[in-house]
Amino acid sequence: ILLFTTALLLAACTPMQPALSIPDTQKKEPLAVKGRQGLLINQKLSFAEFQTTKVKRSWTKGGNSRVGVGNNPINGVYIDLISKEYIERKQTFSFQLSDSINNVSDVYGASNFNAENLVLGSNPNSVINVLEDLYGRNDFSENVFYLQVFLNNETQPWELLLDNQASQANKNYVGFFAKDTTHYYTLQPLTKLETKQGPRSTLMGSVGFEIFNPNNEVVAAVSLMDNGLVYLLTEDPNERFLLANLCAALLLQQNIAE
Numbered sequence: 001i002l003l004f005t006t007a008l009l010l011a012a013c014t015p016m017q018p019a020l021s022i023p024d025t026q027k028k029e030p031l032a033v034k035g036r037q038g039l040l041i042n043q044k045l046s047f048a049e050f051q052t053t054k055v056k057r058s059w060t061k062g063g064n065s066r067v068g069v070g071n072n073p074i075n076g077v078y079i080d081l082i083s084k085e086y087i088e089r090k091q092t093f094s095f096q097l098s099d100s101i102n103n104v105s106d107v108y109g110a111s112n113f114n115a116e117n118l119v120l121g122s123n124p125n126s127v128i129n130v131l132e133d134l135y136g137r138n139d140f141s142e143n144v145f146y147l148q149v150f151l152n153n154e155t156q157p158w159e160l161l162l163d164n165q166a167s168q169a170n171k172n173y174v175g176f177f178a179k180d181t182t183h184y185y186t187l188q189p190l191t192k193l194e195t196k197q198g199p200r201s202t203l204m205g206s207v208g209f210e211i212f213n214p215n216n217e218v219v220a221a222v223s224l225m226d227n228g229l230v231y232l233l234t235e236d237p238n239e240r241f242l243l244a245n246l247c248a249a250l251l252l253q254q255n256i257a258e
Helices: 001-014 127-135 165-169 237-253
Strands: 050-052 092-098 102-112 144-151 158-162 175-178 184-190 208-212 219-222 229-232
Touching: 050 237, 092 237, 102 219, 102 237, 158 165, 165 184, 175 237, 184 219, 208 237, 219 237, 229 237
Parallel strands: none
Antiparallel strands: 050 092, 092 102, 102 144, 144 158, 158 175, 175 184, 184 208, 208 219, 219 229
């Protein structure tokens, strides 16, 4: 009985891992996440060599060292996709991320808003226009997640558009994280778990996302179960930092309103 109970406890303490669509020979060490659950006051997130500052929620006029979702700090041109009316609501957050080689970023996110709040604008590099150019689509549901990531001293952000509703209902859904038509990544739902019998489909919805480069290679993944797990499958330090920002934001989105 003692051995059986111990085995159950060990199984319960072992985090379930998603099944990634990469070769079995490829290294895929999961990075444990700290700070995702528990008391969210003064919340900080960390994994591997990456750590955030305190996560700020319900910001309305930017913060940290950037203006954020709203104005370009250089020429005052609107680069966001969200109406200013929405930004004044509560479903927003911001943080800075840093690593061990002095990279630093400013990240601004907004979640749970209707596609009607999107502003199509004239900026050709805005993610919704890039998405239209590459895929010919800009249809979204009533639960969209939008993100801006400013790296170091760059003034043009990487932008994410993710339809939370579609990513849970459609295993073939594709999200989009882009800077322009040349520099972009796609996100696809993780719908299988690793088991002793091999990959098994989840009962419902997705458990996270795989992140693909333009060559359709998996370069990162994030599990949103429990405390969360991050997989960074690229050795390029700059790409690792960029994708760490994306993974951190995805991990924080689920408790954005708490």
